[in-house]
């Protein structure tokens with residue numbers, strides 16, 4: 001089948017990373033917008049959570065798609081990192097990056113930070129395993145009491161900074177990987193990626209900041 | 218001007234290499250980087266020492282031979298210039314200059330700064346022929362090429378195959394090289410008959426040579442002495458997926474097998 005050579009090629013693995021990455025971008029945008037309802041009070045966000053849970057199978061379909069996307073994304077990243085390491089067995093004694101962004105150079109470690117965060121976040125806010133006073137269904141209560149613990153809030157903020165960086169490079173480069181980016185005299189300009197990265201990182205960060213500042217309690 | 222050179226010396230492909238420091242006094246600011254190395258080599262020879270091996274040919278930025286990493290930057294500090302087009306006035310007197318060969322598993326060191334870049338030739342070979350009528354010269358405007366396609370194809374065709382893109386890429390990827398070669402034929406009417414087959418085999422060869430993948434660092438574009446844009450990589454990716462998805466079974470191979 002034609003997708004086997006595609007899967008085996010380095011370009012194909014990058015296509016997998018781009019497609020799964022964009023699925024996750026769609027998810028974080030919706031998740032971030034959903035979170036902002038916390039500013040409209042407990043009833044609103046708890047009702048939203050109840051609505052999500054009422055979708056039953058659909059919720060599990062979404063969770064499965066996301067899980068598969070995460071696994072494929074990480075699998076391709078690990079394979080490609082191995083290939084890249086093998087491509088230069090002897091490193092330069094001196095090497096000065098010229099134009100690559102900090103975001104592009106931190107994709108791998110940033111990704112590891114995000115995986116650690118996602119695992120913690122699910123245990124914290126979804127299952128409540130590591131939450132000090134978890135109440136199933138009371139999202140508002142969970143996030144206020146959960147994020148009032150300041151080291152946890154700081155970890156959330158750091159993770160959102162990592163997410164912003166990851167998106168700043170990822171959103172832009174996936175369009176190029178998929179070949180949908182149009183030729184331009186300024187290939188490094190990325191207005192869409194900037195908007196997505198800033199909106200997602202700031203949108204998410206507002207909640208822990210608001211809890212720490214006592215704006216929502 | 219006066220420099221200290223920290224040069225990678227390696228006697229042969231299997232020999233262990235290492236850095237050796239050479240004082241480089243009395244260098245003209247108008248010497249090109251290669252002329253500076255010539256002066257140093259002359260002094261080394263006079264002392265009976267082995268001169269530093271480096272590859273060079275045209276010394277005007279068109280052959281792509283003069284490959285070296287200067288202070289951690291492929292082809293040194295001047296944008297849009299090969300090593301032979303860099304002059305010593307671009308450095309500060311007193312500087313220590315670290316000079317290394319391209320580092321890539323696909324470019325084994327032959328001696329000192331000289332690497333074997335035949336892997337790039339094999340990618341071109343994998344591209345194969347284009348169907349073009351032979352015989353008498355055809356009328357100049359018989360095949361119409363849109364101006365923008367001709368310009369973009371010409372930009373891509375300016376690749377001199379020096380390997381700086383691979384050398385500068387943190388992943389050791391040859392994507393800019395392969396994509397430039399694919400783009401220069403892929404945009405022209407003459408390149409259309411074999412476009413899919415060529416794209417598939419050149420990308421396959423690129424992977425077979427153990428080059429890394431492209432994560433869009435963009436370092437290749439900056440290192441390229443011809444300033445070829447990473448746009449060609451987006452084009453290659455699109456063309457590759459399209460070629461695989463629409464490829465017809467190879468009838469000649471089936472018949473032969």
Ligand code: FES
Nearest residue numbers: 276278281283301
């Ligand atoms: S010697 Fe030919 S490009 Fe530098």
